[in-house]
Amino acid sequence: MEKEDDSRAGTYTTIANGPDVRHELEIRRSRFITVLRRSPDEETARSLVSDLRREFHDARHHCSAFVIGPDRMIQRSSDDGEPSGTAGIPMLEALIKRETLPKTADLSDVSAVVVRYFGGILLGAGGLVRAYSESVSAALDLAPMVQxxxxxxxxxxxxxxxxxxxxxxxxxxxxxxxxxxxxxxxxxxxxxxxxxxxxxxxxxxxxxxxxxxxxxxxxxxxxxxxxxx
Missing domain, CATH: 3.30.70.240 (Alpha-Beta Plaits)
Known part of the structure; x- marks a missing residue:
């Protein structure tokens, strides 16, 4: 059992327990493979990155973001070699700005990793931001949610x-x-x-x-x- 939490947040939304959620986008020949995992702690979130590095060992980038806790105080992101600010932060914003109900953004206990296979065409900073943000948003569209x-x-x-x-x-x-x-x-x-x-x-x-x-x-x-x- 968890200890009592003095956070004022009495409810929040997360993805349902179960298999990882997967979604793939192709943008100008680059493949963006997004995987979401229910992650109640940082260890679980970081294990997703490790698992996908092994599975997609030949990919150039394994960018990640996660948000944890009823108060969403734990937030981390990584560009993993992409230009600074073009991958991890857009991914994190896709998580924390996700509206689970009208005018309610309360998603937490979720980690996201986007594996990118470079297709030979440069997307530019703006193109990367859109690609990583859209990849996470599209995966969230598939994810079953629970309160x-x-x-x-x-x-x-x-x-x-x-x-x-x-x-x-x-x-x-x-x-x-x-x-x-x-x-x-x-x-x-x-x-x-x-x-x-x-x-x-x-x-x-x-x-x-x-x-x-x-x-x-x-x-x-x-x-x-x-x-x-």
């Missing part, structure tokens, strides 16, 4: 025989379920709730209704949870 929301976690210990039924009833009631734990004598169901007293009181009441008052929720701090858009 990350910081929620209050509450847990309830349930006999194994009742865990599946109770989890289904809570999901049917609209509750977001975090990871379920299994111990020797019981299962631990975890609900991810909006962090306000009304919602938490309502969850206590719903659980009491579903279990005839036999089970109670206990607080477990907060966690960032993926919410389908």
């Amino acid at each position: 990350r929301r910081r929620l209050r976690l509450c847990a309830v210990e349930v006999p194994h025989a009742d865990a599946g039924r109770l989890e289904n009833e809570l999901r049917s009631a609209g509750y977001v379920m975090a990871e379920t734990g299994y111990e020797a004598g019981h299962a631990v169901l975890r609900l991810a709730l909006a962090d306000d007293s009304v919602t938490i009181s309502e969850a206590h009441a719903r659980l009491a209704s579903l279990t005839a008052g036999r089970l109670e929720l206990r607080p477990q701090g907060t966690e960032w949870v993926d919410i389908a858009r």
Whole structure:
């Protein structure tokens, strides 16, 4: 579980967990192969660059950019041999200026690498900026998005025989379920709730209704949870 975050950002958008997103553009004979990866930390982001250097070992450039964290405070970019400012920064701007909702640019936990095979025709500084920016934007068009929301976690210990039924009833009631734990004598169901007293009181009441008052929720701090858009 993540520690509580004093950032004022309670939600942000990222790409869904899953295979890397890939897209290729050809511009004046140069190939621009863009790969996006969900990256919750710098190690994961930098591993994408390493992976693609091995895969496309004969390419001239492996330019990169990433933005990480609910407050988007970690931002890095690299031109990797392209003229200064023509690759990494346009890529980073394509990430941080991406509107995930109208007038909302909150994309984070994403790394992008553009592998370029030079086609023999110089594009000029302006042409490179456009090419790298458009490459990342086109890949983002293909990427499934999810909202990350910081929620209050509450847990309830349930006999194994009742865990599946109770989890289904809570999901049917609209509750977001975090990871379920299994111990020797019981299962631990975890609900991810909006962090306000009304919602938490309502969850206590719903659980009491579903279990005839036999089970109670206990607080477990907060966690960032993926919410389908």
